[in-house]
């Protein structure tokens with residue numbers, strides 16, 4: 001029997017707030033970022049990171065530009081303790097970076113935490129205890145006063161230890177853990193009591209971190225909690241208000257964004273969102289969201305492939321192919337109308353213009369991706385994608401009329417093959433379909449006489465047999481078309497013609513595209529040659545070869 005029954009759940013009780021201001025705000029600058037990859041991210045892993053992995057991850061976080069990095073829970077494990085010692089003893093922490101460590105509000109754990117931090121230049125000591133109704137009643141079995149005392153005693157203990165080590169620049173951080181499940185006025189009361197112990201000033205602020213330890217509401221309700229908190233907490237100007245959201249409802253980033261609009265200064269999260277359960281707030285997504293709005297996120301996320309590679313190597317978790325900004329497929333269009341729009345917009349986009357490309361919120365090159373991977377062709381694709389690929393990879397700028405002819409050929413192939421048609425397969429298809437100028441007949445020697453009319457005399461070679469053909473016309477192509485028509489006794493009318501120099505592969509070759517109506521049927525021929533006239537007449541011969549092969553029921557090549 002299924003127990004799927006919504007009646008067992010209680011809706012979230014929103015904070016009563018009037019005249020909220022956050023809905024009219026916009027984010028205009030980067031918050032203070034704190035990475036919790038090495039702590040919250042790490043504690044959620046099947047296999048927690050080794051010291052080596054932590055070292056590699058820390059180097060990445062520094063390079064990305066985090067100035068506050070929670071490096072572990074040193075009182076909880078020897079590995080975390082040793083890692084903190086290594087950072088300090090081996091002088092691995094840049095002068096402008098604060099290492100941050102987490103501890104429960106328990107004296108013995110706080111003492112051990114300070115032991116790990118001996119000799120640190122700058123450190124944030126982050127102490128927490130849960131204040132939520134559920135945890136008070138069921139985990140701690142304490143009343144509100146008892147829980148507040150845990151926080152106050154923890155704060156005192158943190159302060160006393162710090163005073164014994166004035167050589168370190170200390171910053172204190174307190175989290176009323178499970179803030180979103182805590183009565184808001186009580187959360188404020190606890191934070192006020194902690195702040196009374198720490199006595200912050202506007203020049204010596206503390207960090208108050210308001211975690212959505214579990215995401216329990218829509219992000220607007222979280223923003224209401226943050227705005228209410230900022231309005232009612234004492235000495236707001238003496239604190240950095242920090243947010244630490246999780247993604248249980250899939251809105252971790254949205255909650256953090258609205259929370260910033262509601263007055264917060266600082267954001268804790270992880271690169272690509274690893275963390276407890278459904279993960280921590282994803283810093284890459286939030287920072288790139290800002291970037292795409294023209295705001296400097298103050299994090300260097302341009303080498304996305306390095307970020308992905310380090311995160312995957314250290315967490316042993318794969319990045320989803322559709323992960324915002326980072327996934328393998330997020331800049332790739334398969335569907336025909338998307339490809340068509342992207343191709344047209346990219347053709348208009350120049351470096352001096354604001355980015356304005358349909359379906360691509362940012363320029364893939366900004367995160368180290370190339371345009372080559374933007375368009376990938378499968379059975380959902382149209383002519384735009386096919387044309388884009390051939391042009392990017394081989395310099396073939398197919399005229400529109402040929403794109404229309406070639407696209408169904410690729411589509412039939414994709415349907416049969418069932419997957420992505422790579423550039424090489426596409427080129428092979430293109431060659432077998434249109435570059436048919438060598439069989440059954442191949443162009444031998446030819447000469448062209450220019451007079452009132454142009455005259456062509458040419459040899460056609462088939463199975464080492466040579467035939468001579470001759471024709472007149474207004475230009476080489478029309479003379480050759482008459483010659484072919486007379487020889488094969490068929491009417492050959494040129495409908496379309498285009499040529500261009502090849503820019504990929506060779507700087508001296510030209511390509512000609514011809515469409516001809518032969519006895520009422522349309523054929524397309526393409527040829528490449530060093531000489532444009534030769535390319536043109538071979539392209540025309542390619543169309544005739546297709547007709548001849550059709551008549552003889554043989555394959556062209």
Ligand SMILES: CC(=O)SCCNC(=O)CCNC(=O)[C@H](O)C(C)(C)COP(=O)(O)OP(=O)(O)OC[C@H]1O[C@@H](n2cnc3c(N)ncnc32)[C@H](O)[C@@H]1OP(=O)(O)O
Pocket residue numbers: 040043073075076077103104105106109128129130139140150177213
């Ligand atoms: C939301 C978060 O992510 S918070 C961070 C969570 N991360 C971790 O817990 C990872 C590292 N933690 C650990 O390895 C262990 O919890 C340790 C080593 C720190 C402590 O282990 P233990 O001493 O066995 O205690 P444990 O964590 O199970 O906590 C249980 C006791 O601590 C109390 N406690 C829990 N959290 C806190 C806290 N923040 N402040 C004060 N006391 C606390 C509990 O009420 C409980 O008390 P009881 O023994 O009287 O019932």
Ligand SMILES: CC(C)C(=O)C(=O)O
Pocket residue numbers: 040102128175177178209211212213214244246
């Ligand atoms: C310790 C706190 C900040 C935490 O990790 C959480 O609430 O998720």
